[in-house]
Structures are given as C-alpha cells and as structure tokens.
Amino acid sequence: MKKSLIALAVMAAAGAASAQSSVTLFGIVDATIAYGRASGPGNDSKTALTNSGYNSSRLGFRGVEDLGGGMSASFWLEGSLGNDDGTTGQRIPTTNRSNVHANDGAGLVFNRRSTVSLSGGWGEVRLGRDYTPSFWNLTVFDPFGTNGVGTTLTLGGPGGGLGAGANTFVPVGTRGVLVRASNDIGYFLPANLGGIYGQINFWHGDDAAPVAGERQSDGTGAGLRLGYGAGPFNVAAAWARTKYDAGDYTTWNIGGSWDFGVAKAMAQYTRDQKDSPVEIDGRGWLIGALVPVGAGEIRASYSTYKIDFGVGGDDPKARQVALGYVHNLSKRTAIYTTVAHVRNDNGARVSLNGAVLGAGNDRNSTGFDLGIRHSF
Amino acid sequence: MKKSLIALAVMAAAGAASAQSSVTLFGIVDATIAYGRASGPGNDSKTALTNSGYNSSRLGFRGVEDLGGGMSASFWLEGSLGNDDGTTGQRIPTTNRSNVHANDGAGLVFNRRSTVSLSGGWGEVRLGRDYTPSFWNLTVFDPFGTNGVGTTLTLGGPGGGLGAGANTFVPVGTRGVLVRASNDIGYFLPANLGGIYGQINFWHGDDAAPVAGERQSDGTGAGLRLGYGAGPFNVAAAWARTKYDAGDYTTWNIGGSWDFGVAKAMAQYTRDQKDSPVEIDGRGWLIGALVPVGAGEIRASYSTYKIDFGVGGDDPKARQVALGYVHNLSKRTAIYTTVAHVRNDNGARVSLNGAVLGAGNDRNSTGFDLGIRHSF
Amino acid sequence: MKKSLIALAVMAAAGAASAQSSVTLFGIVDATIAYGRASGPGNDSKTALTNSGYNSSRLGFRGVEDLGGGMSASFWLEGSLGNDDGTTGQRIPTTNRSNVHANDGAGLVFNRRSTVSLSGGWGEVRLGRDYTPSFWNLTVFDPFGTNGVGTTLTLGGPGGGLGAGANTFVPVGTRGVLVRASNDIGYFLPANLGGIYGQINFWHGDDAAPVAGERQSDGTGAGLRLGYGAGPFNVAAAWARTKYDAGDYTTWNIGGSWDFGVAKAMAQYTRDQKDSPVEIDGRGWLIGALVPVGAGEIRASYSTYKIDFGVGGDDPKARQVALGYVHNLSKRTAIYTTVAHVRNDNGARVSLNGAVLGAGNDRNSTGFDLGIRHSF
DSSP: OOOOOBOBSOOOSSOGGGTTOEEEEEEEEEEEEEEEEEOSTTOBOEEEEEEOSSSOOEEEEEEEEEEETTEEEEEEEEEEEETTTTEEOOOOOSSSSOOOOOOOOOOOOOOSEEEEEEEETTEEEEEEEEEOHHHHHHHHTOTTTTOSTTOOTTTSSSSOSTTSTTOOOSOTTSSOSOSEEEEEEEEEOOSOSTTEEEEEEEEOOOOSSOOTTOOTTTTEEEEEEEEEEETTEEEEEEEEEEEOTTOOEEEEEEEEEEEOSSOEEEEEEEEEEEOTTSOEEEEEEEEEEEEEETTEEEEEEEEEEEEEOSSSSSOOEEEEEEEEEEEESSSSEEEEEEEEEEEEETTOOOOSTTOBOOSSSSOEEEEEEEEEEEEO | OOOOOBOBSOOOSSOGGGTTOEEEEEEEEEEEEEEEEEOSTTOBOEEEEEEOSSSOOEEEEEEEEEEETTEEEEEEEEEEEETTTTEEOOOOOSSSSOOOOOOOOOOOOOOSEEEEEEEETTEEEEEEEEEOHHHHHHHHTOTTTTOSTTOOTTTSSSSOSTTSTTOOOSOTTSSOSOSEEEEEEEEEOOSOSTTEEEEEEEEOOOOSSOOTTOOTTTTEEEEEEEEEEETTEEEEEEEEEEEOTTOOEEEEEEEEEEEOSSOEEEEEEEEEEEOTTSOEEEEEEEEEEEEEETTEEEEEEEEEEEEEOSSSSSOOEEEEEEEEEEEESSSSEEEEEEEEEEEEETTOOOOSTTOBOOSSSSOEEEEEEEEEEEEO | OOOOOBOBSOOOSSOGGGTTOEEEEEEEEEEEEEEEEEOSTTOBOEEEEEEOSSSOOEEEEEEEEEEETTEEEEEEEEEEEETTTTEEOOOOOSSSSOOOOOOOOOOOOOOSEEEEEEEETTEEEEEEEEEOHHHHHHHHTOTTTTOSTTOOTTTSSSSOSTTSTTOOOSOTTSSOSOSEEEEEEEEEOOSOSTTEEEEEEEEOOOOSSOOTTOOTTTTEEEEEEEEEEETTEEEEEEEEEEEOTTOOEEEEEEEEEEEOSSOEEEEEEEEEEEOTTSOEEEEEEEEEEEEEETTEEEEEEEEEEEEEOSSSSSOOEEEEEEEEEEEESSSSEEEEEEEEEEEEETTOOOOSTTOBOOSSSSOEEEEEEEEEEEEO
16 A cells, blocks of 8 residues: 655656646545524524535646647546545536536536637637636625635525525526536637636537427527726626526626725626526625735625516515635635525525525524635 | 646656656547438437547556566556546446446546556456457557547447447447456467567456346456557457357457558458347448548548348448548647548448438438547 | 656645645555355355455545644545446445445545545544544454455444455444444544554434434444554554434444564454344454565454344354465565355354355355455
C-alpha cells in the first residue's frame, strides 16, 4: 500500500516546449452539519451530516492544450460528490426532459460539466454537458452562490428543489433544463471585448423512449446571456427556452453587483413561464451583500418568489432572509455557518434542511448550517 | 475553489532512483455532431450530439513499476466516457454472458480495460478485463478503427450494434464476448521475436443467477491471435470460442495492411458461427486505405457482411462505403468528418447514426459525422 | 491518444512555500485465482478470477494542506475496485441501515472512505464516511487483514459475508454498521500521547423511506476505541452500538500483538449482541502469527466463531485454520498464496471461495488463493 504523490506543478507532458499544456485534478469536499425546523401541527425537525453547504462538493479533471497561433483545445470533466456518505454523481438521463434526479449513489458521472472546447481570438466553441446561460445570473448574483440553506428562492422557484437544497416550492419536474443541459453546443464571446461578455447555447433533447405526453425531442432548447463588467460594476441578462410537449418553459433574468469596497451589493430578478396546456407564471427577486471582515466574509440576502398557477386566488409566495459567515483558514479551506428563515404564504410549502412543515398555511421554517469546505 | 495543477512529468515516486516507475492519468474526449437518414416509407432522420466519432472517449489510470532484472509490474484501469451528456461507463454484468449493455449513465466503471500484469523477457501475464484476441483484427485493420459512422460492418455483424455505433444488423446478444471479456487470464508473447506477436486468453463466465436456458458457466471461453509485422507489412489471424447453453459462439478472422507510403492499404475477413440449437453463420470482409495528406489523413473503406440464418432463402446482406478526413491540429487534437452509405439486401436492416429505416426491404441509409477529438 | 504522465513528486500547488501540501492519487489492483471446494452430498467446487485476495483493490484521491500553526486540513476519497471485471464500488444507501450491498457494478463511489478533516495538536475531527472504531481490531490483529480466503471468522461472524469474502455464517443484514458508517463525525486523539491512541465516532442513520419495522433513524450509532502501542507491543479495545427498530446491535472486542522479531504473534476476541425482538449472541476469537522469511512472510491463523440464537440446542460454530505466504517482488508488488480449511458444527454453513456446501450438518470447506497485488 505504498502511496504515490501526484505532483502539483505545471510541468510539460512532452517536454518543456509545451509548458502551457496541463492536466488538472481538482475538487471540493464540503461537509455540513445541517439542522432544520418548522412550525405548525405535526412539524418535525431534522439534523444531518450533509454536503455542499458553502460550495458544491465535486471531483474533476480538466486540461488545456496550446495549439499555437492563439488557438487552444481544452476539456473539462466534473462530477458531484456526496462526501457525507461516499456517493458520487447523480443519474443523468440520456434526455434533457428533466435534470432533476435523485442522488442514488449510482457512481461517478460528470454531471456537473463534461465538455471539449476549441478556443481562439474569436471566442470559444464548447460541446457537451454544461451550465445553461440563464443559471449564471441566479448563482453569480446570490451571496450564497445557490449553495446551502441560504440559497436564493429565485432558484428554488417554480421547479423547486433543483440544486436548492431543501427549498421545495412546487413539485419538481416543471422547470425543465434549469441548471445544466446535456447534448449542448455553445459559443462564448472572447475575453477582450472591453468588459462585454456573453454566450449562446443550443441543446437537444433525446428522449429514448417517449411515453404519452412526451416527444422524442422533449428538452430541446436554447439560451443566451449578455453582460458587462468593468471595475466594481457587473451586470448581465439572460434568456432561455426549452421545448416540451407538455408546455415550453421560458425563463429570463437580470442580475448585477457593485463592489463598494466595504461591501459588495447584489440584486437579481427572474421571471419563469410555462406554456399551455399547464400555464405557470413565476417571478422572484433577491437583494444581498457580501461584507469582507478580516480573513472572513459576512453574507446576507433577502429573496422572494411568487407563483401564479392561473387558478385564481392569492398566489403562493415565500420570503427568505439568510445571514452567514465564512472564515477562511487558507485560500483552500474555510469554515462557515449560515442561518436562514423562510416564511410561506398562500399555500407555499418551502422548508429548510429537510424540516417537515406542519399542517396548514403560512408555516415558517428555520435552518442552520455549520461546515467546512476544503478544495484541492 | 482554488485548483491544483497535476504535473505532467515523469518524476519518481520514491526518489530519482526509481525513475522508470510512473502513474499516468489519460483520456480522450471526442464529441461528434452525428446526422443519419434513411430511405423508405416512414423513414426518419436524426441529428444529435454524440461521442467517440473518431476515437472512443475514455478516462483511465495506468502505471508501470520496474521490478529490476527485466521484470515489471503494471496496471491499467480505463472506462468509457459519454462526454456529450456527462455519463460514464456502461454497466458490466458479473457474467460474460453478454457484453452488450445500454449506457445508462450508471457511473464510472473500468469497462474498457481493468488489468494487472507481470512482464519479463518471457512475455506478459495479464489478469482482469481486457480485449478479446479476435477483436484486434477487426479494429486494427479498419481504417475507421471501429469508431463512428464508418465502422466496418464486420464488427456490426451477427451480434450487431456492439461498439459499432448504430450499425444494427441482427438482434444483439447472439455474439457473446465480442470485444472484451471479464475474468480473463492472458499471456502475451514478448516483443523481441523478430516481428512475430501473439496472445492467448482464457475467460470464465460467472452467471450469478442463471435462468432457464443458461448455465452458471455461460460465457466461458478462450481465444488466440498470432501475427507478423515487419517494415510496411503487418498480418494477423485470430480465433475465439465462447460457450453458452444456448449455443457456442466461434469467430475467426484474418487481417493485414501494407504501407505503400502514399497510402496504407488494409483488408480483413471474418467468419462468425453460432452452434445449435440456433445456428447462425456470418461472414464479412473489408478493404480500405489511409492516405496521408499534409497534417491530415483521408480514410476510406468498403465493408460487407452476410448472415445465413439457416432458414433458406437469400441471406440478409449489407454493404457499406465510407469516406472520411481527419485534420490534426496537434498530436492530441484533431477535427474530423466522415460520410458513410449503407445498402441493405434481403432483409438486412442496418441504419446509420440512429436514422429510422423505412418499411420494406432493400432500404438504404446515409450517415455523416463532424467532430473534434482531444486526448490527454 | 498521446498519453500524459502524472508526476510522482511532492511539488507545491501554489509554489514552494506550501511544500507540505499535496494531492495523492493512489490505489491497489489485486487479482486472485480463487478455488473453493466443500464436502457433503450435492457439494460443488468453484474456480474464479476474483480480486482483493491480499489487499482490498481500490482507487483513491487524498491530500493534506498545511494551514500553519500546527493545523492542517485534509481529504480522503477512496472507492472499491472489482478489477477482475472492471466494476467499481458498491452501492451505498443513503441510510446506515445496512452496509451489506451487492457489488452490482454501479460505478465508482467512495464507499471505502470519504472524509474531510481538520487536524491540530489537539487531535483530528473527521466528517463523512469512515471505518467504525470496532472494525479496526478485527483487521489489524488478523494476520490476513480480513482479506482473502484466510479472513478471520470473527469478521464473518453473526452478520456473515460482510467484507469477508465467501465466509457466510448466518444471513447477512443483522449486523448493522460493521465495517464502515456513513454520515459519521469522528474525533481522533493526537499522535503524541506516549503510545496511547484512540477515537470516538457518532454516525446517524437516515432511512429516506422507512417501511414497517424500520425507523427513519435506523442505523444511528456510536463507537469508540482505545489502544496502547509501544515498541513490539500493541493492544486495543473497542465498543460500538447501532440502533435499529428491529433490535440494537452491540459489539465489543479486544486485540493485541507482540513482535518477537522471528515472528509477530496476534490474538483477538470479539463479542457481538443483537437486542430483542430477535436476540442473537455471538462470540469468537483468533490467534495467529506473521513470520518474516527473506523477502516474504508466512501468515497463519486459527479463528473460531459461535452463535447463540437463543433457541436452545447446541450453538452453531465454525473453526478455521489458514496458512499463507506472501512474496514481495518490491514494496509495491507481491505475489501470494493462501490455503484455508473450515469446519462447521451444529448447523453452521461457512463455505470458502464460493464452494457449495453439501447437504447435512458438519460439512467442511477448503479454499485456495493465488494472486498478485500491485499498489500505486
């Protein structure tokens, strides 16, 4: 059981001449003691060791090859880790119909990203499984980066749950390709456009065995994002549409941040629509801030989401306030804590960290995370 | 999320003294835009982002340890990648009864190769999961290397589909251990025999829960291959037999190549037989060539396969012509395109790249690949 | 298919200043030709290529980061390998209810260990999936290290089979969290306590869908271990209890070794109890030795296990004698052979290497391993 040490260096594969080429093994192991409680008759609290309270646990392999003449080729393979119990990845269907899969410990898959790229002065063409353009504004302009108990409700919105910890608003499966898309072809603008950045993506659904109410092409869609960042200022807008026999899903959102030095303020607005035959109309927003404090950072946000199911009456709505602190022991290792409180109205049923909401409307939930994030 | 760079170097684990020892992380990410169409009433075309159009996508770990005295120990762990959607591997049953498994995104398994070896001047003993001897002639003497739409029909023959993209000739499952065998013990001749090379393999089936028509030992078999390569010339013959309660499967084949400089010509012939109670007799051949053109290579082949099901009448038969071009951007990165056309006779139903053949006999199919292959 | 070589070195991730930081890729590929036979009418022998006859086959990633001030952060991700057929890992349920899973080739999971740690002069806090404290004495004080046909019967005891090759005593599933626990929080004493070492662990069950006779918290437990090692002497005791609706499971054991130079003697005793409603009371012991011989080592043990099912009559009992030899070709590579013979009494049904015991009581079984272990 003699162990070998992998060098952490930037040496060349084929000699010093190709020093810009490299292969990188990387990952994050983030463990969280998560507690959640809720109000109402029959409520139940929950305490568990979970993962990804600050950053998503992951294991990946990536590399870049300099092709000369300003061109490069690269690959990126990155899968989820359930480091609290050793599981890896999530099942990925061969269709884009749904990105919502139980983590059933099926084994390492590169569900977070699996791409090959050609890049040049003209930008980058990227093929494989990747984030959707419209996800970026939700996570980049969330002080909690859509991880842990403080995750913005704008992510947990109409589809609920997806990547949002325990924030379940309405049944999953209606939001389509929310965070990532398989079978994706993307084009990214080059970096030298004076602060303008952007991407456009096309993904195709491939439902191997469509049943009634499905098409073989269910999950086919497209999205784009355009942003501008300069100095302390950053703003971006995005749009995406994914087609389903049961009704197309469209989202657009806008987000921005301003770094005042003493604090970085953030805001975002999202609108999500599902077409007939089952029309759903959701909208949400967030304001938040990151406040540097010595080797650490205070994080705070207020987010809300409201859904119009088109059935009359008041719209279900949830509001959340979250406050956290991250203490960096090094660039790679941090300990953190977050507390969040969510208030449900008009039938919304968001609960935090697996707490069981009591019966009746207008139930509240409080969640607490305490964890360690180690990256490599 | 600080990332670490893995050095690409050949430094020693335990110091400079053991400089010949190394562990290698390697892989291929090959993405393909694949299009297929077919003739006949009810036909349907298909366009998809797939993988492995030029080389099989993979992720692996291997290493060699110098034991001194001309001896070495080594290991090789290599699994499939479905980089278009982030899936990995294919399910491997604990039996050799069938090597044909749907890629259901079950997670990384070392289905391509999983071996440990002892080598010396006397050759190599290799234990684990490995290629069968009879597969090598099909792939080595195919200009398309049994990948992508141009894959030789001699592989897609009586078992169909297996490793052959969408080339389905007859129902899968009748060809047994075609490409690889688990629970395999192999012996390889040493490299210094004046151009003679060869291997012999024994694999045992281990059907944990045999049902009616199966034996616990179903999938037990053996194979051997003997070849001679010198200068521009290379030729090899192979034989394999795998035993099943439902009828043993035997294959033998021969292939060769001659490098004329301006072009490398290739040819192969294969004969596949399944014993009673269900006798099937298939035979096929290929001629092809690789033509170097600057930084690229033109690839061309004509292959055909015919099956006698022993039911009288004309034998189902398919003929395919394939033409492609690979342009090397570097040693590691290439872009490529292939077009292939297949003609079915007497009930053969080969379709390319997932196209749906129309009803009736003698339907044709055309397929087109455009992709990028990046290795590391 | 140009391959890259990973450096085996200890270079710094972020420069020479953090030279103590490293990421390690490691593993073991151990292949075994295993033979088993048994006595009695209807018996059947079995020969198979298997794995892990000397050390458990595995693939892992681990690393340590020096945080300064005597503190460090580290991670460890390690999964099983079924290198005889390329499978990886075992399914891990999201509950601790049972650690007994068929290796169904589901794909790489870090079932062997998946942890993140903070360490300092005060010891180590470790979060994730890890060994139970009570397992250590069974494996550390077994000359065969609970691997291969010679595995101590004290492991294969009341739960049978778990990690014990083919040593099945009674039906699996009654022993609970025997070898490892998910969702575990552990504390380890620091190394500088004059030979005293110890750990305490708490793990929580999380049965997502409990059925009748189960609780959501089934599998919640705790354990501790305390030992003393100095010079040739080493002794340790451990205790663990895991709670189930169907009856709590408690184990305690003690083991020790004395290195006389010409041989290292070992002994262990274990007691396993399951509470009502189904009470089971098992106890077993082992004596053994490791005898260094040149570049190799002779291994020998006698182990026995007896279970009182509380139903009267004589208690089922098995006794095993095992003898083996390991020849080290290098520090990383060894060839080995083991022969073991087991004798069943009063209805015990332990068989070795998959042999099928004949009908009737008091059947014997003999098993033989011949293999190669290569680590990296």
